[in-house]
Amino acid sequence: MRRLAAEAAIRSALAGGVIALCVWLGMALACRITGGHVNGLHVTALWAIAAALFYLLRWRPTRRKLARRLDAAAGTKDRVSTMVEFASEHSCLHELQREDAIRCLGALSPSCVKIRIPAAAALACTALGALIAFVPMIPDSVFAQLPGAAQQESEEAAMLRGKIMELRAAVEESGLEAQDSERLLRQVDALLAQLDAGSMDIAALQSVREMIEKTSQAVVELTPRDTYVAAMLEFESLKPLGEAIFKKNMDVVTLVFDNIRYELSRKEDAEQVNALMDLVYDINASLSKPLRDNSQENLRQGMMMLAGGFETAAQMVLNRRDNSQMIETAIEGTQTYIREFLGVASDEERYDPYDEIRAQRAGKPAQISKVYTVGAAAAQEVVLSPSETEHVYDPPQGAGRSGYVPGGTDETGAVQRIPAPKDKKKDGTVPYGTVYGTYYAKYLQQAADGVIPKALEDALEAYFNGI
Amino acid sequence: MVNKEDINLFSGKCEQIFAQIKRDIVGQEDVVENTVIAMIAGGNVLLEGVPGIGKTRLVRSLGRVFSLPFSRIQFTPDLMPADVTGTNVMEKDAQGNAVYRFQPGPIFSNIVLADEINRATPKSQSALLEAMQEHTVTVSGEDHRLEEPFFVLATQNPIEQEGTYALPEAQMDRFMFKLTMQYPTVDEMKEIVLMTQKTMDEVSDSVVDGAQLLRMRETAKEIPVIDDIVMYTMRLVASTQPGSSEAGDIAKNCIRLGASPRAAQALITGAKVRAMVGGRYNVSYEDIDALAYPVLRHRIKLGYEALADRMTSDDVITQLLRAMKSGQKKEKKR
Numbered sequence: 094m095r096r097l098a099a100e101a102a103i104r105s106a107l108a109g110g111v112i113a114l115c116v117w118l119g120m121a122l123a124c125r126i127t128g129g130h131v132n133g134l135h136v137t138a139l140w141a142i143a144a145a146l147f148y149l150l151r152w153r154p155t156r157r158k159l160a161r162r163l164d165a166a167a168g169t170k171d172r173v174s175t176m177v178e179f180a181s182e183h184s185c186l187h188e189l190q191r192e193d194a195i196r197c198l199g200a201l202s203p204s205c206v207k208i209r210i211p212a213a214a215a216l217a218c219t220a221l222g223a224l225i226a227f228v229p230m231i232p233d234s235v236f237a238q239l240p241g242a243a244q245q246e247s248e249e250a251a252m253l254r255g256k257i258m259e260l261r262a263a264v265e266e267s268g269l270e271a272q273d274s275e276r277l278l279r280q281v282d283a284l285l286a287q288l289d290a291g292s293m294d295i296a297a298l299q300s301v302r303e304m305i306e307k308t309s310q311a312v313v314e315l316t317p318r319d320t321y322v323a324a325m326l327e328f329e330s331l332k333p334l335g336e337a338i339f340k341k342n343m344d345v346v347t348l349v350f351d352n353i354r355y356e357l358s359r360k361e362d363a364e365q366v367n368a369l370m371d372l373v374y375d376i377n378a379s380l381s382k383p384l385r386d387n388s389q390e391n392l393r394q395g396m397m398m399l400a401g402g403f404e405t406a407a408q409m410v411l412n413r414r415d416n417s418q419m420i421e422t423a424i425e426g427t428q429t430y431i432r433e434f435l436g437v438a439s440d441e442e443r444y445d446p447y448d449e450i451r452a453q454r455a456g457k458p459a460q461i462s463k464v465y466t467v468g469a470a471a472a473q474e475v476v477l478s479p480s481e482t483e484h485v486y487d488p489p490q491g492a493g494r495s496g497y498v499p500g501g502t503d504e505t506g507a508v509q510r511i512p513a514p515k516d517k518k519k520d521g522t523v524p525y526g527t528v529y530g531t532y533y534a535k536y537l538q539q540a541a542d543g544v545i546p547k548a549l550e551d552a553l554e555a556y557f558n559g560i
Numbered sequence: 561m562v563n564k565e566d567i568n569l570f571s572g573k574c575e576q577i578f579a580q581i582k583r584d585i586v587g588q589e590d591v592v593e594n595t596v597i598a599m600i601a602g603g604n605v606l607l608e609g610v611p612g613i614g615k616t617r618l619v620r621s622l623g624r625v626f627s628l629p630f631s632r633i634q635f636t637p638d639l640m641p642a643d644v645t646g647t648n649v650m651e652k653d654a655q656g657n658a659v660y661r662f663q664p665g666p667i668f669s670n671i672v673l674a675d676e677i678n679r680a681t682p683k684s685q686s687a688l689l690e691a692m693q694e695h696t697v698t699v700s701g702e703d704h705r706l707e708e709p710f711f712v713l714a715t716q717n718p719i720e721q722e723g724t725y726a727l728p729e730a731q732m733d734r735f736m737f738k739l740t741m742q743y744p745t746v747d748e749m750k751e752i753v754l755m756t757q758k759t760m761d762e763v764s765d766s767v768v769d770g771a772q773l774l775r776m777r778e779t780a781k782e783i784p785v786i787d788d789i790v791m792y793t794m795r796l797v798a799s800t801q802p803g804s805s806e807a808g809d810i811a812k813n814c815i816r817l818g819a820s821p822r823a824a825q826a827l828i829t830g831a832k833v834r835a836m837v838g839g840r841y842n843v844s845y846e847d848i849d850a851l852a853y854p855v856l857r858h859r860i861k862l863g864y865e866a867l868a869d870r871m872t873s874d875d876v877i878t879q880l881l882r883a884m885k886s887g888q889k890k891e892k893k894r
Contacts, residue, residue, distance in 0.1 A: 161788070164844075171786065175842035178786045186562050186782050190841035 097159055100209060107214035109145030114221035116140045121228040169197045249298055250288055256305050257285050260312065267316040268385070277315075280308050317383040321393050324382035328375040338392065340558065343437040344530045348537065350424050357420055362410060369407040376400040395430025399423050533557055566779040567841075573768050573776060574837050577625055580764040584621035585614055586755065587748035591739045594854050595622065595713070597837060600776050601829045603736020604692050604712040606677070606727075606858060613741050614752075615715040619673040620762050626773055627766035628670035628709070635680035637723065641687035645697045646704075662699060667691050670707060670770060674714035678724040685731055688712065692734045709773050729817065729861070736826045737851075738858035783832040785843040790828065792884065793848050797824040799880050800860055810879045814866035819859040826855045852877055 117137045160177040163169065172194035179187050264277045284304055287297070318324040325335030333352075337345035353372075360368050376396050402423020409416035536557055539545050545553060574596075581592050591607070595618065598605045607615045616632070623630030633644055646665030653659050666672065667688070677685060691697055695706045714735070716727075732738075744752060768776070798806035801818030811818065831847035838847075857873040866876060 157788075170840060170842075170846055171789065171844035172840065172842055174786050174788065175784050179784045182784070184561065184782070185564055186567065186779075186841055187784060189564075189567060190784060193841050 097162065103210055104214070105145040105148045107211060107218060108148035109141040109143075110218045111214055111221065112144035113137045113141030114218060114225065118221055118225050118228070121225055163198075167198070167201045169194065169201075172197050253298065253301055253305065254285070254288055257281055257288065260305060260309055261285075263309070263312050267312055269312070269315050269317075270383075273311075273315045277308060277312060280304070284308070315383065317385045319384075320386050321379070321382075321384055321389040321396075324379045324384065325396075327382070328379055330372055330375045331379055336558075338431060338435065341435050341437075343432055343435055345533065346428065346431055346435075348530065348534060350428055352537075354420065354424060358417075366407045366410050369403045369410075373400045373404050373407070376403075389434065391430055392434045395427040395434070398430065399427040402426070562779050562782045566775055569772065570776050570779045570836055571839065573772060576767040580625045580767055581618075581621050583764045584624075584762045585618055586751045587744045588614065588618070588741060591741050592618065593834075593837065594737050594739050594851075597830055597833045597851075598736045599626065599709070599711050600773065600780060600837075601736065601826075601833045602709065602711075602777055603826060603830070604714070604734060606732070606735040606738040607713060607715045607741060608718050608738060609715070609741030610719065610743070611717060613743060615741060616673060616675060617762065619671065619713045621764050622713070623671045624762050624764045625767055626671070626709075627769045628711075628773075630671045630673070631666040631669035632673040632675060633666045634675050635677045635684065637679060637681060639680045639684045641684050642699075644684060644687040645691070645699055648700050660700075662702070662704060664704070665697075667697060668704070668706060670709055670711065672710075672712045674712055676717060677714040678716040678727060680725065682725050682728060685725065685727060688714075689731055689734065692731075707770075709770055709777070732858045733820055733822055735858060736830065737854035739854055740857075780833040780836050781829070783835055783841060783843060785828060785832065789831075789843055789845060789848060792845060793824055793827050793831075795887075796848065796852060796880065796884055797821070797827070797856075799884065800856060808880075808883050810876060810883060814863055814869075814871060814876050814879075815860055816863040817861035819856050823855050823859050827851055830855065849881055852881060 114137075120137075156177050157174065160173040161171075163173045164171050167173075172190070176191050176194040179190070261278065261281045264274060264281060267274070269277065284301055287301060318327075322335050322339050325331040325338070334346065334349045337343075337349055357365060357368060377400055380393060380397060380400070402419055406416035406419040406423065409419055536545075536553060540550070540553075577596055578592070581596070585592055595605050595607075599622065607618070609615055619632075620630060633639070642665065644665050644667050646663050646668065648660040649663045650658050651661045672691075674688060677688075691706060691710070692712050695708065695710045697704045697706060712735075717724075718740075743749075795806050797819050798804040799808060799811055800815055800823075801807055802811050802815050804811070804818070807818075827848055828843070830851045831843045834847045834851060835841070835843045853874055856877050860873045860876060862871065862873060862876065
């Protein structure tokens, strides 16, 4: 029995070995063809164990098979098989048969049961082992000649060639400076020549791919932006400010700065330094972008001032000094630059729509409501923005009627009312500019809190951006 | 239920039987062994061999050893069925009235030698049919039971086919074994000649009587056979049938008519006796393989292709056994 158990173990091991070596060979070939690298030892070991177990469980010899095997090996003329099959019979003849079988088995030496090693499996193991050892020695050209490999390479090369041609077109159309353009075109041509040379291995294709990416990045970096605002929009931290400037909305600019101010005030020490320097890096990066249109120079100067101020403020933190005044100065100064750039009056010089009414009531001629004293546009007559001329319906403020808080209730359970302000217009409207900031701030606050329903987010954003 | 006494009787008597037959028959061990096996198993034997090689002597010797009445029927073309079975004869009883009385024929014996059976007409040959299978004889609508044990040993000459009537398949099938006797070797021939110089008569002693033979038969029936061997036997028999799902190329190409289920019965029964004769209490594949030739050779009708290739039934059986073995090996590997 021990010999048979040993044989079963050897057979299982060989079965596991054959499967595992097949897997290993497959992986080795796949790695060789694709140029990848897989540590197949674990996978192979797992396959070997699984295959050996499966073999043992699925084809483990039954008692009958073992008896048959013993009969065949020992030449007991099916005595053992009969004994096993009729083990439950107890007639005289069966007892005699069992005695006969045991007598026969007793006379046998264990060595007559030869351990039979499946020659085919052993041969397969050896052959597979030799093949695995041979795989690294196969020259690359063999794999290159494989139809699949050739097709793969040609597809890859074609894709890269397409990318290079696109890159070339991008360089030519990007309006780069002649020096940069020539340098990049030379790089692109070199890549193309490398690709045309053919017989490129996997590593060379990878290097071409990387060079294409680098060149593409350089083209993007070196391509001039239309305006400085366009450069600002490329940075996440400057995007809100850039958008507000692009839409010429000073109110939002003010809100953005308020937000910056608020965010900085919440941070201390290293955290504040990091926040300041992040902004500084972004501003400096935006300032370093090449521009086609230099008409926004005063805006750039303002942003330069902001970067300088914030950098100083960061230094002040490191020097254990209070920097709030520096931050305030930098923001105020930058706001002034932006206001000048946008040609918008300062808060003190803002248009007051009631001046006209008050003047009419007082019987005086209406004052000129288009006087700006700050910035480049100060000397010019500027057409009032819609926010200053258009009225919007706002009962609590405009019509002197009481409003209510949606969903709000007072102590008695009644709808919570907002008392009507006194001395207000009777048509219930107010100039748009007087409420826009409040509305927009409320919108931003609610968007940040995530209380705006998903379905309304886009509509509200479009609404405020469209105004 | 078989007891130890029966088993001991079997073992002891077997040795004595062979020892006694050996006193009369020189050589022909296989034929002697298979004939004894058939007798114990209750089957009939068709002995085929050239004249003068001891067919009749073997039967006479068996009759002596088994201490059983022995009769011989020489089959000739003019032999009538009544000459075999017996007939009703008219007699006068004590009152002087004419009555019919059954006069048993030579078949009413325990051991019947049907010598040169193929020389008789099919009508006379068929007189043996009922007796061989059912151990009864029907004459004028009246059944006459033959005494047990009943054993027919027929002989036929493979040459001199002129004026002979080949046995019909139905009758062939009723022979458990067909044994072929070969010429003895020179040494055997010398021994035969020297032995018969003293006396031509059989000298063997009786060692077994009819009752003991029947007990031996019952004992052998109890020998266990494993299911694998039974299935192997069934497949072997089925493989001789060209229309069977087990039939291989050999059966399809070489065999016109295969063996019947009676062959499977004969194989298993014979194998049980052979195992006991061999001192075993179980049937082995070897028993089936050894008996395949005597059991199947007269039950297989060869096709034209085999006849054209001058193949014999034994050649076909060898190929069938080989095919079975290779199939078995494949199954074992699985």
